[in-house]
Amino acid sequence: MIPTGLAVGLSSLLLCSGTASALVWNTFDGPGSPACHNVSRVHNATSVEDMQSVVKSAIQSKSLVRAAGKGHMWYDTQCSDDSTIIIRTANVAGIYDFSLPEGAPHGSVLVDAGVTFFQLAEYLHDRGASVGYTLTNWNISFGGSVAMGAHRSSIREDSMVAAGVLAMDIIDGKGEIRKVKRNESDDDWLAASTSLGLLGIIARIKLKIYPDSKVYAKQNTFDEKEILEGDIYGMIAPYATANLWWWPYKRKFHQRYYDWPVYGWNYDVLIGGLYPDQKAQWDYGLRAYTLELAFPVTMANAVLKRARGLFDEELKRGIIMTSTYRSGINIKFGRHYFDFLGQQTYNTSDGVDWSKGTIMSKKHLDPNYLARFKAVRQKFDPNGIYRNVIGEILEMY
Ligand SMILES: Cc1cc2nc3c(=O)[nH]c(=O)nc-3n(C[C@H](O)[C@H](O)[C@H](O)COP(=O)(O)OP(=O)(O)OC[C@H]3O[C@@H](n4cnc5c(N)ncnc54)[C@H](O)[C@@H]3O)c2cc1C
Ligand SMILES: *[C@@H]1O[C@H](CO)[C@@H](O)[C@H](O)[C@H]1NC(C)=O
Ligand SMILES: *[C@@H]1O[C@H](CO)[C@@H](O)[C@H](O)[C@H]1NC(C)=O
Ligand SMILES: *[C@@H]1O[C@H](CO)[C@@H](O)[C@H](O)[C@H]1NC(C)=O
Numbered sequence: 032m033i034p035t036g037l038a039v040g041l042s043s044l045l046l047c048s049g050t051a052s053a054l055v056w057n058t059f060d061g062p063g064s065p066a067c068h069n070v071s072r073v074h075n076a077t078s079v080e081d082m083q084s085v086v087k088s089a090i091q092s093k094s095l096v097r098a099a100g101k102g103h104m105w106y107d108t109q110c111s112d113d114s115t116i117i118i119r120t121a122n123v124a125g126i127y128d129f130s131l132p133e134g135a136p137h138g139s140v141l142v143d144a145g146v147t148f149f150q151l152a153e154y155l156h157d158r159g160a161s162v163g164y165t166l167t168n169w170n171i172s173f174g175g176s177v178a179m180g181a182h183r184s185s186i187r188e189d190s191m192v193a194a195g196v197l198a199m200d201i202i203d204g205k206g207e208i209r210k211v212k213r214n215e216s217d218d219d220w221l222a223a224s225t226s227l228g229l230l231g232i233i234a235r236i237k238l239k240i241y242p243d244s245k246v247y248a249k250q251n252t253f254d255e256k257e258i259l260e261g262d263i264y265g266m267i268a269p270y271a272t273a274n275l276w277w278w279p280y281k282r283k284f285h286q287r288y289y290d291w292p293v294y295g296w297n298y299d300v301l302i303g304g305l306y307p308d309q310k311a312q313w314d315y316g317l318r319a320y321t322l323e324l325a326f327p328v329t330m331a332n333a334v335l336k337r338a339r340g341l342f343d344e345e346l347k348r349g350i351i352m353t354s355t356y357r358s359g360i361n362i363k364f365g366r367h368y369f370d371f372l373g374q375q376t377y378n379t380s381d382g383v384d385w386s387k388g389t390i391m392s393k394k395h396l397d398p399n400y401l402a403r404f405k406a407v408r409q410k411f412d413p414n415g416i417y418r419n420v421i422g423e424i425l426e427m428y
């Protein structure tokens with residue numbers, strides 16, 4: 032065991048207090064960007080059954096459990112502060128039961144928790160298929176994406192990853208598999224659709240797939256004023272995928288859009304933001320915080336103008352607002368999609384108009400949806416072993 036002082040000085044890998052020791056589990060950004068502070072062990076799961084048996088032993092030892100995908104979550108909110116076992120899903124990555132009959136408009140495929148978008152895109156492309164518009168643009172797991180309500184940027188098409196999910200197998204708080212099928216009148220589904228991992232480990236996901244097709248990508252540069260005063264909805268809504276990138280230092284925006292279903296290995300196009308000979312921000316060792324805001328598109332001009340005003344105030348104090356690919360400002364849009372905790376849900380009791388879609392920001396949560404989520408949470412995980420700090424803040428425990 033490394034002495035405490037040295038461990039803290041070296042990195043955040045190992046913290047010791049008396050006889051108990053706790054690992055820190057970091058996000059993809061590594062030491063200094065913790066996801067969980069109190070990890071008793073990390074288990075590299077090998078199969079769904081293996082994950083079930085670890086959950087069952089965690090119940091015996093009264094430990095909490097969280098799944099871990101690729102660690103691309105933002106920061107510091109994956110676990111609660113109590114001792115937690117991390118189950119790494121990266122090696123639980125089977126893809127099977129592919130079905131897309133000749134001439135059929137769609138079919139389905141099953142993926143295990145740890146399968147990434149890249150892995151599935153290649154698998155499907157080799158078989159003349161794609162996941163259509165719900166492909167997100169990163170090296171992240173399906174389990175992690177569905178848990179956190181990940182999405183592409185689109186108003187025209189369903190863009191939540193969960194919108195392409197037909198069914199899920201979830202390992203519940205007893206270590207047993209519960210099957211949940213898409214059904215908008217079933218609270219189990221509406222909770223599982225964006226669960227933040229609070230119902231259990233999403234072990235297998237059945238996804239809707241489509242015949243493969245090609246995509247084009249286009250990027251335009253605008254002066255800031257043209258966007259702040261412009262028809263933002265009209266610049267986004269016509270396309271399968273579209274977003275805005277704001278470069279506040281240069282006072283420019285990029286509008287980028289794609290159409291036709293996007294197929295797998297166009298990563299270069301899809302991850303976006305980099306030109307030849309440029310490196311990603313993390314290759315320079317740069318770190319920054321991410322701020323997410325979500326508000327109705329009908330308020331877009333007003334909110335962006337307010338942000339510009341705040342940047343200008345900072346400038347007067349000598350602080351220059353700039354952005355890079357990873358630190359933001361990537362402005363995304365979401366078609367409304369109904370579930371309890373998703374960013375793109377609607378019919379909220381605040382009476383706000385979400386029908387034209389969401390421009391991404393913080394979660395908008397409705398007390399009635401929270402209560403219905405909590406009831407499902409208590410059924411799936413009565414002892415709260417999948418707790419995390421977000422669930423605690425939302426008063427799920
Ligand atoms: C640079 C960058 C760009 C991003 N771009 C987008 C984007 O365009 N669109 C978007 O929607 N999001 C985006 N995100 C956010 C990202 O999609 C989510 O954080 C996603 O959850 C990451 O998946 P992961 O596999 O890395 O999961 P992790 O970071 O490992 O886990 C995320 C959370 O999900 C839980 N979890 C993981 N696997 C499971 C499982 N199998 N069952 C239950 N719970 C599980 C974890 O406990 C944790 O709480 C971006 C993040 C970064 C850092
Ligand atoms: C789990 O696998 C990762 C990647 O292969 C490895 O770095 C890590 O040491 C393994 N952890 C354990 C506890 O075996
Ligand atoms: C970890 O959680 C346990 C309770 O589960 C607590 O006793 C311990 O102090 C915590 N350790 C750290 C480093 O937070
Ligand atoms: C995805 O991430 C893993 C590390 O988690 C890395 O080894 C791999 O090269 C990445 N794949 C792609 C296609 O970027």
Ligand SMILES: *[C@@H]1O[C@H](CO)[C@@H](O)[C@H](O)[C@H]1NC(C)=O
Nearest residue numbers: 212213214215216217218219
């Ligand atoms: C959907 O869920 C509702 C409420 O639980 C149930 O009554 C109905 O039978 C379900 N529909 C299907 C097709 O399973």
Ligand SMILES: *[C@@H]1O[C@H](CO)[C@@H](O)[C@H](O)[C@H]1NC(C)=O
Nearest residue numbers: 215216368369370377378379
């Ligand atoms: C949203 O509210 C409208 C009007 O109350 C209702 O007709 C509709 O069914 C609701 N949609 C959902 C998904 O709850």
